Amino acid sequence: MIQLRNLVFLVLEKHLIWALLAILFLVGLTVPGFFSSRNILNVMWAAAPLGCMVLGLFFVVLTGGLDLSLESTFALAPTLAVVLFFQVLPFESVPVLPVLGVLVFGGIIGLLNGLFAVKLRVSPFLVTLGTLLLMRGLVVWLIPEGIYYLPDSFVWLGAARLWGVVPVAVVIWIGVYLLAWLIVERHRLGKDILALGNNEQAAFIAGVNIDRTKILCFVLAGVLASLGGVLEVGRLQSVVADLGEGDILMVFAGAILGGTALTGGKGNVGGIFAAVLVIAIIENLMNLYGVPPSIRQVVFGAVMLVAIYLASLQDRLRHARIET
Amino acid sequence: MTLSPDASFAARALTRRFPGVVAVDAVDLTVARGEIHGLIGKNGAGKSVLVSMVAGLLTPSEGRIDTAHGALTADQSGPARALKLGIALVSQEPQFAEDLSVEDNLFMGRHPTARFQFTSAAETRRRTAAVIERLRLKARPDSRMGDLSVETQQLLAFGRAVFVDDASTILLDEITASLTSDRKEELLQLLKALIVERPELSFTLISHHVSEVMGFSDRVSVMRDGRRVATLNTAETTARELADWIVGDVSPTSITHATGPRPSGTPLLRVRELSSGKTLHRLSLDLHRGEVIGFAGLEGSGKDTAVEALYGLRPGYGGQIEIDGAPQVLTSPKAAQMVGISFLPKNREAQAVIQNRSVLENAVIAGLPALSNRMGFVGRGACETATAEIIAQLKIKTPSPHAMIDGLSGGNKQKVLLGRMSLTAPRLILLNEPTRGVDISAKPDILKLIREDLSRDAGVIMISESEEELTEICDRILVFYRGEVVRVLDRGAPGFDVDTIYKSVQGVETTA
Numbered sequence: 008m009i010q011l012r013n014l015v016f017l018v019l020e021k022h023l024i025w026a027l028l029a030i031l032f033l034v035g036l037t038v039p040g041f042f043s044s045r046n047i048l049n050v051m052w053a054a055a056p057l058g059c060m061v062l063g064l065f066f067v068v069l070t071g072g073l074d075l076s077l078e079s080t081f082a083l084a085p086t087l088a089v090v091l092f093f094q095v096l097p098f099e100s101v102p103v104l105p106v107l108g109v110l111v112f113g114g115i116i117g118l119l120n121g122l123f124a125v126k127l128r129v130s131p132f133l134v135t136l137g138t139l140l141l142m143r144g145l146v147v148w149l150i151p152e153g154i155y156y157l158p159d160s161f162v163w164l165g166a167a168r169l170w171g172v173v174p175v176a177v178v179i180w181i182g183v184y185l186l187a188w189l190i191v192e193r194h195r196l197g198k199d200i201l202a203l204g205n206n207e208q209a210a211f212i213a214g215v216n217i218d219r220t221k222i223l224c225f226v227l228a229g230v231l232a233s234l235g236g237v238l239e240v241g242r243l244q245s246v247v248a249d250l251g252e253g254d255i256l257m258v259f260a261g262a263i264l265g266g267t268a269l270t271g272g273k274g275n276v277g278g279i280f281a282a283v284l285v286i287a288i289i290e291n292l293m294n295l296y297g298v299p300p301s302i303r304q305v306v307f308g309a310v311m312l313v314a315i316y317l318a319s320l321q322d323r324l325r326h327a328r329i330e331t
Numbered sequence: 332m333t334l335s336p337d338a339s340f341a342a343r344a345l346t347r348r349f350p351g352v353v354a355v356d357a358v359d360l361t362v363a364r365g366e367i368h369g370l371i372g373k374n375g376a377g378k379s380v381l382v383s384m385v386a387g388l389l390t391p392s393e394g395r396i397d398t399a400h401g402a403l404t405a406d407q408s409g410p411a412r413a414l415k416l417g418i419a420l421v422s423q424e425p426q427f428a429e430d431l432s433v434e435d436n437l438f439m440g441r442h443p444t445a446r447f448q449f450t451s452a453a454e455t456r457r458r459t460a461a462v463i464e465r466l467r468l469k470a471r472p473d474s475r476m477g478d479l480s481v482e483t484q485q486l487l488a489f490g491r492a493v494f495v496d497d498a499s500t501i502l503l504d505e506i507t508a509s510l511t512s513d514r515k516e517e518l519l520q521l522l523k524a525l526i527v528e529r530p531e532l533s534f535t536l537i538s539h540h541v542s543e544v545m546g547f548s549d550r551v552s553v554m555r556d557g558r559r560v561a562t563l564n565t566a567e568t569t570a571r572e573l574a575d576w577i578v579g580d581v582s583p584t585s586i587t588h589a590t591g592p593r594p595s596g597t598p599l600l601r602v603r604e605l606s607s608g609k610t611l612h613r614l615s616l617d618l619h620r621g622e623v624i625g626f627a628g629l630e631g632s633g634k635d636t637a638v639e640a641l642y643g644l645r646p647g648y649g650g651q652i653e654i655d656g657a658p659q660v661l662t663s664p665k666a667a668q669m670v671g672i673s674f675l676p677k678n679r680e681a682q683a684v685i686q687n688r689s690v691l692e693n694a695v696i697a698g699l700p701a702l703s704n705r706m707g708f709v710g711r712g713a714c715e716t717a718t719a720e721i722i723a724q725l726k727i728k729t730p731s732p733h734a735m736i737d738g739l740s741g742g743n744k745q746k747v748l749l750g751r752m753s754l755t756a757p758r759l760i761l762l763n764e765p766t767r768g769v770d771i772s773a774k775p776d777i778l779k780l781i782r783e784d785l786s787r788d789a790g791v792i793m794i795s796e797s798e799e800e801l802t803e804i805c806d807r808i809l810v811f812y813r814g815e816v817v818r819v820l821d822r823g824a825p826g827f828d829v830d831t832i833y834k835s836v837q838g839v840e841t842t843a
Contacts, residue, residue, distance in 0.1 A: 195444055198442050202431065209426035
């Protein structure tokens with residue numbers, strides 16, 4: 008009995024998001040067509056680009072910062088690569104280069120955000136609000152009508168399926184999450200990030216390089232957002248000017264729902280992985296239920312409110328248990 | 332400069348200036364290897380600034396700290412360098428990341444790593460477990476740091492310095508403050524055992540408890556007003572002698588004031604058997620209008636708790652509180668304010684000053700109910716007049732009533748806050764460290780203000796860590812020690828002096 012109680016507490020305290028996911032699955036079972044491998048894979052496929060952005064934000068938020076510009080990085084990095092490699096330079100013959108280019112651009116954008124926020128001591132909110140607008144403007148200016156019919160090599164990551172079944176994007180998504188989990192839990196970098204997010208002064212006295220670690224997180228976020236961009240571009244087989252526009256709110260929802268504290272220093276990769284799935288499944292279920300598009304956002308907002316409230320209970324539960 | 336081979340570190344002509352103050356003034360101090368060296372002095376004597384310089388947290392203005400491996404100077408300082416020289420500071424409040432595990436905190440910034448900088452989890456866990464074992468703590472390497480008691484955290488900080496950083500010069504800044512007496516004893520035994528094990532170690536123990544330093548150390552250095560005034564062999568001295576060194580020669584108070592007959596009749600404030608938690612036991616006192624009562628005592632002696640209980644911040648208190656003969660139940664600050672109690676918190680910047688707003692706004696904030704009309708709109712003219720009065724009466728130095736309060740000196744900010752209190756015409760005024768963070772030149776003004784203006788129509792209770800201040804303005808001084816009032820000293824009666832108060836505060840002399 009005690010053990011059951013402890014188990015319930017453990018789930019509620021640390022793995023509430025997984026309980027939520029399980030509930031959604033149970034709801035899904037009542038909907039014909041939800042629990043097929045085809046549908047599940049499609050849900051994950053659609054979730055992969057968002058997942059990459061959430062992971063990027065996760066790193067920055069762990070340091071106590073934030074990055075609003077990720078949705079613009081998500082669009083600008085692929086845009087720059089497409090314009091540069093397919094319109095300005097004839098590099099189509101080297102298939103890997105454009106994709107690598109996207110990631111490099113993403114990293115540079117993240118580096119600039121990081122340098123501004125950390126070295127020039129401007130609030131990350133303001134810096135990334137500026138770059139959010141600036142980069143969206145660049146995208147609209149560069150490709151006002153969008154670009155369609157991209158080479159197969161460029162869309163392969165987002166569009167192809169391994170053995171005709173598993174989308175490459177899903178494999179990549181899970182891959183980067185595994186890597187991120189290793190970094191956070193088992194690597195010096197992760198330890199440094201958590202330390203400085205929790206108590207910057209203590210980390211400084213302990214000899215952690217605060218500025219470098221923070222900037223590195225911005226770079227990681229840029230690279231991950233641009234990776235998400237590549238996956239989305241592949242899935243849509245095109246680059247459009249409003250790619251990812253407005254997604255940043257969903258990215259924050261994913262991070263927070265996954266148990267990442269906006270104050271920094273607290274969060275885990277498993278949590279945000281589950282949170283991204285939760286968001287994707289809610290959307291999928293609304294599709295399957297045939298919720299009219301006009302009120303979809305209302306339903307979504309309501310579900311998110313409940314979910315975020317539940318997630319916020321975790322801390323209080325823990326305190327309540329310690330005090331008793 | 333040569334360093335004798337058995338010295339752990341040597342401070343030479345070490346000086347640190349802050350604007351308007353010399354906190355540490357040309358201090359020479361050598362601590363030997365294998366020694367437990369006590370460092371004692373009153374608050375503000377410069378102990379913490381001195382050890383902060385030794386630990387690289389503050390850069391010396393002049394002078395140097397020599398160790399066998401190199402020196403810290405004005406040009407070369409910093410926590411990383413100090414650590415490299417084998418110096419580690421265990422501070423009063425351990426700097427830990429509360430949400431992280433014990434092992435991640437102990438090895439913060441220095442995790443053992445394997446290939447590609449991946450951390451070696453097994454190694455970290457093994458070494459953390461060894462530290463916990465050695466300190467005989469009840470914690471697991473994966474316990475969340477914030478869930479552990481302050482005592483445990485403190486000992487873990489000590490463990491990090493000794494076993495993880497492998498420091499040889501270890502500075503302990505008031506770490507015994509949060510330890511129970513059993514733990515203190517255990518820690519002392521551990522220090523001694525460690526020195527036997529590793530004779531190159533030295534411990535510098537900062538404390539302002541005379542009894543602790545007497546029990547713990549081999550030698551003790553006394554700091555007073557930023558200078559080292561004595562270094563004594565602990566075995567050859569007494570608590571009494573040490574206390575004399577700490578207090579020094581005190582000139583008699585400069586402010587004279589009339590002491591009429593003790594006021595009689597119904598007291599403004601009557602407290603009987605006031606208790607709260609483990610920190611305050613059965614306090615009784617009577618306070619009349621026009622009186623100033625001082626509370627003296629060490630941190631945790633109950634003086635803060637007493638004042639907090641009177642301001643409704645300790646709703647679970649026991650005992651009776653009467654104001655002007657009427658019994659009161661003070662369970663919230665609002666309830667306290669309703670009966671005319673006003674409180675000046677200890678931490679001015681965090682708890683009282685409204686930053687980024689003008690002097691005027693800061694002055695009138697508590698008086699707004701009186702200065703606004705029935706609709707809640709604030710009368711601009713009334714505020715201006717009230718503020719102008721405060722500025723003139725308290726001689727506040729500010730460019731204008733509309734200047735930002737941030738630009739004012741500590742003393743002037745404090746005057747604004749005292750003015751704020753007077754606007755609400757309180758009956759009982761509670762002041763926690765009113766001269767804290769106030770420059771020396773402004774202190775007499777503030778004391779005079781308390782004595783002559785605030786106490787005119789009200790009763791004042793004032794906490795101060797400065798015995799001089801208490802003897803200057805109080806009619807009566809209550810000395811707290813471990814939750815109880817151990818002495819009551821009346822102005823004019825024998826024992827109303829700095830020396831007696833200091834010794835009573837320390838628990839050295841408690842005969843009433």
